[in-house]
Amino acid sequence: MRIGLYPGTFDPVTLGHRDIIRRALALVDQLVVAVAVNRDKSPLFSLEERTAMMNQMCQALSNESKVEISVVPFENLLVDCAKENGANLLIRGLRAVSDFEYEYQMVGMNRALDPELETVFLMADAHYQPIASRLVKEVARLGGNVSDFVSQDVETALKEKYKKG
């Protein structure tokens, strides 16, 4: 049984993340999406909000693919989160070279902590590759149109967030 773990901050979930999840679903029997508390990054959306937006997206993807997806919060070590959820395949998305160095180090650390956990890197479709949560927030904050980058629900949530200031 192949159980994938796709961890991230997802602040907020984008169409880039969705493309990676879609691709991951073709490789696993079950997928666990782990939403990081990530206090270091001071997320715009709370853990509850990020989890709810991810759940909404995953519901549709799970119906489409018939692969079970669960969305869980996580705050501890990634390798422990994988163990707790019975995951044996770590899924990460790769964008440009800038992602590579950090991801390279992460694989090394995670492998030292748990040699059984294999990491798989996926690339989104060219159209989705430049999408980053950080830039989406920036565009939304300045009143730009983000409908090419996020789902309608997330677009509404961003508008609400920045309206409230």
Ligand code: ADP
């Ligand atoms: P993190 O804080 O772990 O970087 P993110 O929510 O920014 O969390 O990203 C989660 C994962 O999704 C990371 O592996 C990241 O590289 C990947 N990812 C994000 N956006 C894209 C994209 N547009 N194309 C491919 N991978 C992406």
